[in-house]
Amino acid sequence: MRMNTREKGAQKEEQVCARLRSEGVNIVERNFRNRQGEIDIVGYDGCYLVFFEVKYRSGKNRGSAAEAVGFAKQRKICRVADYYRMIHHCSEDTPIRFDVVAVDGEEMRWIKDAFSYII
Numbered sequence: 001m002r003m004n005t006r007e008k009g010a011q012k013e014e015q016v017c018a019r020l021r022s023e024g025v026n027i028v029e030r031n032f033r034n035r036q037g038e039i040d041i042v043g044y045d046g047c048y049l050v051f052f053e054v055k056y057r058s059g060k061n062r063g064s065a066a067e068a069v070g071f072a073k074q075r076k077i078c079r080v081a082d083y084y085r086m087i088h089h090c091s092e093d094t095p096i097r098f099d100v101v102a103v104d105g106e107e108m109r110w111i112k113d114a115f116s117y118i119i
Contacts, residue, residue, distance in 0.1 A: 012056040013040060016101045019108060025050070034083050037076040041101075042084060045112075048097045049090060051081045053114075056103040065102035066111060074098070075118045 017027055020043060029042040041052035053073070055065035062068075077098060085096070100114035 008058075009054075009056055012103050013054050016052075016054050016103065016108065017041065019110070020052070020101075023110075029084075032080065032084055034080055036079045036083065039077055039080050039084065045097070045099075048095050049085075050097045050099050051077060051084070052099050052101055053077055054101045054103070058105060065104050066100055066109065066114075069100050069114065071118070074115045078118045081117075 013030070017030070020027060020041070023045075025043045025045050027041055027043040030040065032039045032042055039051050040054040043050055043052065053069050055068045057063070057065040057068070081096065081098070084090075085094070096117070097113050098115050098117070100111045102109045102111060
């Protein structure tokens with residue numbers, strides 16, 4: 001039986017979480033949503049509060065997974081991150097980072113500090 005896109009995405013996200021945990025990331029939330037959008041994974045990498053965007057592409061016909069995280073998506077992630085930080089009473093001194101985990105076929109690339117905060 002073939003998996004649909006959502007199931008395949010969930011499977012890849014599970015693999016990403018396993019990899020992040022193996023690299024020492026403490027995952028504190030998955031699929032955090034508000035009306036602005038969603039952040040796939042929230043976790044701590046050392047002292048950094050990291051907001052992870054997971055992108056999967058099965059092939060190259062639609063470009064690479066990393067290319068799919070454009071400016072509009074980055075801005076949306078930043079807005080959702082602001083809300084997350086507010087409701088969890090995160091200190092202004094808490095260093096944050098925006099990472100992308102790009103999965104192209106079976107290749108997984110963790111891009112730390114993939115983009116800067118966008119107002």
